[in-house]
Amino acid sequence: MDRLVTNLNKYNIEYEIINHSKKINTAQEGADYFGINIGQTAPTLILKTENGYYALIISGDYGRINFEIIKEMLKVQQVKLAKPTEVEQVTGYKIGSIPLINHGLPVIMDRQLNRFTYVYGGTGISHATLKISPNDIAKLNNVVSYIR
Incomplete structure (x- = not known):
């Protein structure tokens, strides 16, 4: 997490690292724990394609991922x-703890995160959450495409 804070x-960047004693496993758990809208949670999922790996940063209320749209988008x-x-292997982080920044992958980002001033996502550590603006997430990542 030192690298995250340094960056x-x-x-x-205006941000807050929130430490918690409980591991948060789902968007709903995060929303309940922080008392926020489920859409403010921002899980980072890793996608595999024949051209390599991508990070998908989505709003917690996204629902089911439409892989067909992503296939077309990435060609x-x-x-x-x-x-x-x-x-x-590709990020150095376990599922559920992938940081919103510093994972080293090209990013597909959900535009719906911009409904909120701040969103909450991974730090690389299971018992800490990053509160940050969606614009700053985009600024600190290599965003190659947007969904929604």
């Missing part, structure tokens, strides 16, 4: 969620 400070034949071992 946030380097770019003068690939196959898109699927990466397996837990692949996620850890």
